[in-house]
Amino acid sequence: MIAPLIKGLQITFGHLFKKAVTLQYPEEKPNVAPNFRGLHTLKVSHDKAKCVACYLCPTVCPAKCITVEAGEDANHDKFAAVYEIDMLRCIFCGYCVEACPVDAIGMTQNFELANYKRTDFVFSKERLLEKR
Amino acid sequence: MDIFAGHPWYMYFGAMILKVLAAFVFVLLTVAYATYAERKIIGWMQVRIGPNRTGPMGLLQPIADGIKLFFKEEIIPAEASKFAFVLAPLIALVPAFISFAVIPFGDSIEIAGYKIPLQIAAFADQAGTVFDLNIGVLYILAMASLGVYGIVLAGWSSNSKYSLLGGLRASAQMISYELSAGLAIVCVFMVSQSLSLQAIVADQGGLLGWYIFRNPFMFVAGIIFFICSLAEINRTPFDLPEAETELVSGFCTEYSSMKYAMFFMAEYANMVTVCAVTTTLFLGGWHGPLPPVLNFIAKVYALMFVCMWIRATYPRYRYDQLMKLGWKVFIPITLCLIMGNAIWVTYIAPMFNFAK
Numbered sequence: 347m348i349a350p351l352i353k354g355l356q357i358t359f360g361h362l363f364k365k366a367v368t369l370q371y372p373e374e375k376p377n378v379a380p381n382f383r384g385l386h387t388l389k390v391s392h393d394k395a396k397c398v399a400c401y402l403c404p405t406v407c408p409a410k411c412i413t414v415e416a417g418e419d420a421n422h423d424k425f426a427a428v429y430e431i432d433m434l435r436c437i438f439c440g441y442c443v444e445a446c447p448v449d450a451i452g453m454t455q456n457f458e459l460a461n462y463k464r465t466d467f468v469f470s471k472e473r474l475l476e477k478r
Numbered sequence: 479m480d481i482f483a484g485h486p487w488y489m490y491f492g493a494m495i496l497k498v499l500a501a502f503v504f505v506l507l508t509v510a511y512a513t514y515a516e517r518k519i520i521g522w523m524q525v526r527i528g529p530n531r532t533g534p535m536g537l538l539q540p541i542a543d544g545i546k547l548f549f550k551e552e553i554i555p556a557e558a559s560k561f562a563f564v565l566a567p568l569i570a571l572v573p574a575f576i577s578f579a580v581i582p583f584g585d586s587i588e589i590a591g592y593k594i595p596l597q598i599a600a601f602a603d604q605a606g607t608v609f610d611l612n613i614g615v616l617y618i619l620a621m622a623s624l625g626v627y628g629i630v631l632a633g634w635s636s637n638s639k640y641s642l643l644g645g646l647r648a649s650a651q652m653i654s655y656e657l658s659a660g661l662a663i664v665c666v667f668m669v670s671q672s673l674s675l676q677a678i679v680a681d682q683g684g685l686l687g688w689y690i691f692r693n694p695f696m697f698v699a700g701i702i703f704f705i706c707s708l709a710e711i712n713r714t715p716f717d718l719p720e721a722e723t724e725l726v727s728g729f730c731t732e733y734s735s736m737k738y739a740m741f742f743m744a745e746y747a748n749m750v751t752v753c754a755v756t757t758t759l760f761l762g763g764w765h766g767p768l769p770p771v772l773n774f775i776a777k778v779y780a781l782m783f784v785c786m787w788i789r790a791t792y793p794r795y796r797y798d799q800l801m802k803l804g805w806k807v808f809i810p811i812t813l814c815l816i817m818g819n820a821i822w823v824t825y826i827a828p829m830f831n832f833a834k
Contacts, residue, residue: 351792358523358791368527 378455383438385456386431388474389449395475396450399426403442403451411435412442429471433459452476485592490601493594501578501598504775508782509746510540516786523790547739555637555732562635567733567740570628574747577621580614581754582679584764584771596764596771600676614675615663618755619656622710625748626652629712629719629729632741636732644728647797648719651709654804655716659706661812665699665819666759679763688762693827695819700760702808702815704781707756709804711748713785715792718800753781 369376378384388395399416411434417427442451461467514529514536521528529536554563584596586608593602600610611617626648633645669692670678682688690700709716720728730741757763757777766773795803 354791355787358787361523361525362519363522364525366522366527367525370527 378457380455382455382457383440383453385433385454385459386436386442386469386474387452387454387476388426388429388471389452390476395426395429395471396448397426397429398448398450399424399429400447402445402447406441406445408439408441409435409437426471429474431469431474433467433469434464489590489592493589493592494598497594497596497598501583502575504583505575505578505747505750508750508778509743510544512746512749512782513543513742514540515782516789519783519786520790523787544739548736550735552735552737553732557637558732559635559637562631563732564737566628566632566635567737567744568628569631570625570744571740571747573621573624573628574744574751577618577751578754580611580617580675581751581758582610582676582763583754583774595676597676608676610674610676612672612674615666615673615678615759618751619660619663622748622751623652623656625711625744628741628744632733633719633729636729638732640725640727640731641729644719644725644731648712648729651712651716651718651800651804654801655706655709655808658804658808658812659703659710661809661816662699662703662706663759664816665696665812668816668819668823669696675758675763679758679765682762683765687765688760690760693819693822695815695822696760699812699815699819700756702812703760704752704756704784706804706808707752708785708788709800711745711752713745713749714789715795716800717794718797723794749782749785750778753778753785756781 388397390396397414399414401414401416404410404412404414411432413428413430413432414426415428416424419425438453440453443453459467517539518528518536529539532538532542554560579598582595582597582600586593586595586602588594593608595602595608595610597610599614600608602608629648630645633641633643633648636642666678666689667673669689670681672678672681678689686692689696691697708714712719718728719725720730722728725731730738733741754774757774761777761781762773764770764774766777768776
């Protein structure tokens with residue numbers, strides 16, 4: 347009856363000297379998995395977004411958080427004049443990335459998406475464009 | 479008995495006030511930093527870090543907690559019995575502190591030929607004989623039982639079911655464990671043949687002189703006394719009166735702000751007192767290799783570490799298990815200890831020339 351009690355004390359005393367597993371978050375960042383589904387990014391090729399405004403991503407999006415409006419550029423190519431993702435609605439399922447035929451949209455490892463205003467959660471094309 | 483021992487009156491009163499202040503400040507600081515130490519130690523044992531944001535290594539945490547509680551809104555429930563509700567935290571807090579009055583925390587010191595015993599309720603006469611409260615242990619037992627009134631009153635006056643259940647549990651627990659704690663102390667009396675704490679400590683010189691190492695019965699008695707003390711002050715694993723998982727916060731459910739802080743101060747002050755009493759009765763008081771006062775503090779802090787260690791290790795007892803442990807295990811064991819100790823003191827020790 348007493349032996350298990352003493353064993354319990356031994357275990358906790360042993361843990362006293364172990365290194366803490368705590369991650370001091372704002373100072374230390376966690377190692378995010380390579381295939382982590384964080385903030386979206388619009389990939390860039392030849393100095394402009396690869397997106398051809400085919401509307402597959404808003405179609406497949408289960409949360410209906412993507413807004414695309416097509417435009418026509420000088421070469422009569424289709425491009426996304428407006429590309430917005432509402433991060434308050436997004437469920438980070440990654441279907442848009444899977445659906446994209448030209449590999450124009452991807453997901454980054456950025457998970458720090460907190461903001462002060464609701465309007466700030468609607469990410470415009472400029473904010474989504476891949477930073478080079 | 480000349481309390482002034484031939485010295486001017488202000489020596490006596492000055493020494494008294496200084497002793498009271500020193501002991502009070504020591505207990506208060508220990509209480510404040512016991513909360514910090516507890517969170518740190520439990521954190522380390524759970525492979526966490528514990529508080530580390532407030533000041534270097536989180537050292538200002540107790541002060542931040544205190545200020546926070548101080549500025550919180552004071553809420554008295556509309557249906558509460560107001561007088562008792564306000565009085566209860568005081569009744570819990572005061573006995574926790576005044577028990578320290580009879581604990582000798584060091585050897586006597588001499589200042590300008592005036593001998594000052596380092597125990598609040600003590601003085602030395604002209605011949606240098608130290609007089610203290612000769613029923614010191616009974617005084618401590620009395621004060622320890624008074625503390626529970628605060629908890630019961632808090633539980634009743636809050637007019638809430640959770641609080642009342644917490645208060646009831648506290649009183650039942652107190653009665654059950656006070657018995658075996660008292661019986662364990664009887665073993666001490668058999669060896670010391672005195673109720674004065676000054677005499678009990680004086681009898682424990684040298685490591686083998688510590689009462690806990692005097693004989694096997696005393697060893698068990700010391701451990702049982704410490705466990706029963708934990709139960710009396712509602713520490714884990716016997717913290718049923720608070721039992722967050724069942725009773726929200728037990729007797730202090732309806733309390734807020736400073737009154738809540740006072741219950742917590744009382745809890746930690748009780749812990750200091752209980753550790754000091756155990757040190758005095760079983761672990762040789764201020765005897766040891768360091769200067770007397772430091773010995774005493776080191777032993778008290780070591781015991782407080784054990785309290786926190788126990789808290790990090792064991793889950794809470796169920797109510798029936800608690801009662802079973804108190805009545806069916808500890809009381810029979812302590813009764814046997816008393817008999818065994820009596821046989822040891824009267825027959826075995828003289829036969830082999832042991833110290834009693």
